[in-house]
Amino acid sequence: MCTGEAVRPGGTLRAYRALLGAQARSQTAYRASFLLDLLGNVGATVFDVVTVLVIYGVTRELGGFTLRETLVMVGLSASAFAVADLLVGNIERLPTHVRTGLFDAVLLRPLGALPQLLLMNLPLRKVSRGVFGVGVLVVALTSAGIDWTPARVALAVVAPLAGVVFFGSLFVATATVSFWWVDSGELANSVTYGGRDFTTYPVTIFDGWFRAAFAYGLGFAFVSYQPALALLGRADPLGLPSWAGWAAPAVALVAAALAATAWRTGIRHYRSTGS
Amino acid sequence: MGSVTATVAPATSANVTRWFRTFGALSRAGFRRYSTYRQAAVAGVVTNTVFGFLRCAVLLAAAGSGTVGGYDRAQLATFVWVGQGLLAVVLLWGWSDLADRIRTGDVAADLLRPVHPVTSYLATDLGRAGYAALARLLPPVLVGPLFFDVCLPSRWPTVGLFVVSVVTAVVLCFGCRFLVNATAYWWQDARGPLLLWTLGSGVLAGLYFPLRFLPEWLQLVLWCGTPFPSLLQTPLDVLVERDPPAVQVGLVALQLGWAVLVLAACRLVQRRAERRLVVQGG
Numbered sequence: 001m002c003t004g005e006a007v008r009p010g011g012t013l014r015a016y017r018a019l020l021g022a023q024a025r026s027q028t029a030y031r032a033s034f035l036l037d038l039l040g041n042v043g044a045t046v047f048d049v050v051t052v053l054v055i056y057g058v059t060r061e062l063g064g065f066t067l068r069e070t071l072v073m074v075g076l077s078a079s080a081f082a083v084a085d086l087l088v089g090n091i092e093r094l095p096t097h098v099r100t101g102l103f104d105a106v107l108l109r110p111l112g113a114l115p116q117l118l119l120m121n122l123p124l125r126k127v128s129r130g131v132f133g134v135g136v137l138v139v140a141l142t143s144a145g146i147d148w149t150p151a152r153v154a155l156a157v158v159a160p161l162a163g164v165v166f167f168g169s170l171f172v173a174t175a176t177v178s179f180w181w182v183d184s185g186e187l188a189n190s191v192t193y194g195g196r197d198f199t200t201y202p203v204t205i206f207d208g209w210f211r212a213a214f215a216y217g218l219g220f221a222f223v224s225y226q227p228a229l230a231l232l233g234r235a236d237p238l239g240l241p242s243w244a245g246w247a248a249p250a251v252a253l254v255a256a257a258l259a260a261t262a263w264r265t266g267i268r269h270y271r272s273t274g275s
Numbered sequence: 276m277g278s279v280t281a282t283v284a285p286a287t288s289a290n291v292t293r294w295f296r297t298f299g300a301l302s303r304a305g306f307r308r309y310s311t312y313r314q315a316a317v318a319g320v321v322t323n324t325v326f327g328f329l330r331c332a333v334l335l336a337a338a339g340s341g342t343v344g345g346y347d348r349a350q351l352a353t354f355v356w357v358g359q360g361l362l363a364v365v366l367l368w369g370w371s372d373l374a375d376r377i378r379t380g381d382v383a384a385d386l387l388r389p390v391h392p393v394t395s396y397l398a399t400d401l402g403r404a405g406y407a408a409l410a411r412l413l414p415p416v417l418v419g420p421l422f423f424d425v426c427l428p429s430r431w432p433t434v435g436l437f438v439v440s441v442v443t444a445v446v447l448c449f450g451c452r453f454l455v456n457a458t459a460y461w462w463q464d465a466r467g468p469l470l471l472w473t474l475g476s477g478v479l480a481g482l483y484f485p486l487r488f489l490p491e492w493l494q495l496v497l498w499c500g501t502p503f504p505s506l507l508q509t510p511l512d513v514l515v516e517r518d519p520p521a522v523q524v525g526l527v528a529l530q531l532g533w534a535v536l537v538l539a540a541c542r543l544v545q546r547r548a549e550r551r552l553v554v555q556g557g
Binding site for chain 2: 043054186197201207210
């Protein structure tokens with residue numbers, strides 16, 4: 001594929017498509033396993049929702065919020081995380097690529113490193129999870145008794161998209177750590193999967209510095225909690241003004257800018273492991 | 276029986292001392308192998324700690340100022356924090372050594388050794404669990420009480436029962452993982468079964484929420500019909516003294532039953548697999 005000539009614009013696109021096609025073929029090669037994979041991936045999100053339902057089975061409210069209200073947050077969080085995980089999530093394999101030296105090969109090719117990595121690993125099996133996540137959001141929004149205004153309709157569309165950008169940035173930023181710390185392994189999970197768990201519940205159930213760090217320091221409050229309050233028309237028990245829900249896209253853009261900076265710095269500091 | 280297996284026939288005079296020495300050596304090797312990944316252990320502990328805070332907050336919010344599912348607040352905090360540590364000790368997730376070796380054909384080397392594959396993998400896994408008990412169980416157990424009120428056992432037999440329960444859980448979990456990995460003997464690629472295992476074990480072992488939150492008939496089905504509650508929920512219930520002593524003993528006995536059953540299944544599956552195994556490649 002790499003002929004050493006200058007790559008024509010159409011050629012770049014074709015190269016990306018070839019990468020994607022090769023992925024699709026290889027991932028569906030073991031058909032039984034792929035079907036189980038599809039099923040299993042939707043299961044992960046199903047169980048997240050089941051967990052919320054089970055917990056509401058033993059209590060009437062969580063941090064002052066009813067099940068219907070919490071489900072809006074669950075829907076926002078699940079759909080944003082699932083789609084970001086589908087598109088960008090496999091960047092978490094970067095440590096492996098750095099360790100095995102595959103990343104050197106990626107850098108040598110005349111295509112962008114990040115798009116290549118994402119397309120090389122695009123996990124098609126996670127499509128099922130994205131579809132289910134969006135489904136949960138739609139059901140939650142229609143059953144929460146929201147007083148729909150044009151602004152709220154816009155927010156209901158923009159907030160999950162901002163969430164995708166936010167979680168995507170988080171995936172990229174945390175993967176960047178492996179440029180410096182190859183064995184960082186699970187560390188990224190604490191903010192990516194941890195963030196998903198955090199955004200599933202109302203921020204009010206957490207307290208102290210943990211809440212300060214996750215909700216406002218890392219910005220997770222703006223993924224689901226604040227937009228959900230704005231959609232439901234509830235005042236924030238923690239005192240943030242009502243426009244905070246509409247700040248979600250701005251927070252996502254800041255996150256994306258930080259992630260891009262981290263990625264560029266990481267690439268510049270990258271020294272091959274020599275393997 | 277006269278059946279042909281790929282493993283070398285064991286020595287005719289079974290020497291128990293030698294068997295124990297081999298088992299011990301393999302366990303020590305497992306301990307050393309995993310103790311070399313120190314950075315990974317640190318990263319794992321940080322992640323377990325973050326999830327400790329998350330899960331603890333959710334369960335305490337559900338309890339309010341009272342009890343929920345038969346646990347009070349201190350019991351819930353202990354349940355979550357010890358659970359985060361035990362997760363790495365029983366190693367619910369992330370073991371695909373056997374499946375990888377089957378796919379690459381390296382498993383052929385395991386079959387040539389004069390130790391039964393189930394035995395040698397179990398010995399290595401016990402060594403790994405020993406290291407995890409130090410590096411992964413202790414930190415969350417020490418961090419939790421700094422931020423939350425936890426409960427300590429009030430009856431001394433609980434401590435002994437807890438230790439037995441944890442060791443049994445490790446053996447049982449190993450057996451389950453072995454069975455899931457062994458599907459690669461038939462399918463080459465065990466990713467699908469591994470994923471289903473990851474999913475099912477997390478929720479059915481009591482990691483996401485204590486299984487006592489479920490209706491009682493469902494609890495009965497899970498405990499008696501599946502090995503999952505015996506992996507995590509049972510040791511934790513024993514430790515926080517959720518039940519009177521007789522029930523505690525009963526739960527551990529049930530756990531032991533599952534461990535024996537699953538290990539027997541491992542040996543059976545291994546024997547069936549060896550008859551049909553074709554090592555790929557040259």
